[in-house]
Amino acid sequence: MGNPKGFLEIGRVGFERRPVEERIQDWNEVYKEFPEDKLKAQASRCMDCGVPFCHQGCPLGNIIPDWNDLVYRGQWQEALLRLLATNNFPEFTGRLCPAPCEGSCVLGINADPVTIKNIEVTIIDRAFKEGIIRPRRPVRRTGKAVAIVGSGPAGLAAAAQLNQAGHWVTVYERDDRIGGLLRYGIPEFKMEKKILDRRLNIMLEEGVMFRTNANVGVNVSVEELRREFDAILLAGGATAPRDLQVPGRELKGVCFAMEFLPLQNKRCEGDNIPDADFISAKDQRVVIIGGGDTGADCLG
Structure with missing residues (x-):
């Protein structure tokens, strides 16, 4: 503990948002970089x-006071070493995690909690900028092969760990791009x-293999996976929405978040989505049912 009076003398200051008039011109991330001295x-x-x-509070058990x-x-x-000891992808969690660690921070009992999430993402972003994060190919291979079904954060984390353990890893994704909800569920502004893509390129160089448009059980058989791999890991995610059986549910213009968000993300990726297939809220009066992160993503 370098400054025993820090929590008494210094108030919480979070990342500054880009001006609204600037943000509405693009899909870039909302928050600005934080000056190192303030961090x-x-x-x-x-x-x-x-x-x-x-x-x-942290699902990963991050060693937060140390870093x-x-x-x-x-x-x-x-x-950085302390952070990577428990977290495969701090550049994801530092942007997307709802930060239960801050909700558990002891300082939060009678003051504002520590800006843990901001510190986390700055550590990893700084490391990338300085070229410290580089591909690390396994020293040796075990000769074992593992298939991972699903390329969301769970599938990718498992792929990274198993690859570093020396196994040959192939990740199967039913969509046209790797990433699962990281790709098509999370808006560009978050x-x-x-x-x-930066992380995926590192994993490719480390030896992880990816197969897209590969829907296991549909155009890729389970028997094929059993023949070719020593183990299969299922990381399909929670993609089935919860419906509401209420009057008017069947009317035109009622859709799920995961029908709306992927189309927006695909357009941001440069895909040509025909207007007839695109869900647009332009000039419409919209009601969003659900006030969690997903509802906020749709609102944004």
Whole structure:
């Protein structure tokens, strides 16, 4: 704990949003980069709380107090190693995670919690800019082959781990591009797809193989996978929406979020979606049922 009075002397300051008049001209991410000196000050707010409940709040078990302290001390390389010890893709979670760690932060009991998510994404983005994140091919191969069905965050994380363990990994994706909900469920303004593509290119260089338009059980048989692979991992995700049986549900213009968002993302990718197939809210009065992240994504 480099600054024992940091949480007493320094208030919480989050990332600044780009001006609205600028944001509505493009699909780029909403938040600006954070100055390094201000980030160090924010990291110093991490207090010696004794029992860091942020560990419990984080599904990955990130070693948050350690890398907060290392950022405050300017030891970015060491902070990166602590972060990567528990997190395969901090550049995704640092942008998309709802940050239950901050909700568990002890400082949040009577003050604003530490800006953990902002610190996390800055550590990894800085590492990419400095060229520290590079492909790491396994030292040896086991000769075993694993098929992973689904290329969302779970499938990709499993692929990265199994590949580093030396197994040959092939990821099957039923869509035309790799990424699952990271590709077609998350709007560009929350995470630009170049962030995803950058990681996928690293994984390709590390030896992970990807197959798109491969719908296991439809145009790829389970028998084929059993013949060719020593193990199969199912990471299909939760893509089935919850319907509401209410009057008017059958009317024209009522759609699911995962019918709307993929079309928007595909247009952002440069795909030519015919107007007859595209779902547009332009000049329409729209009601969004559901106020979580997905509803907010549709609103954006």
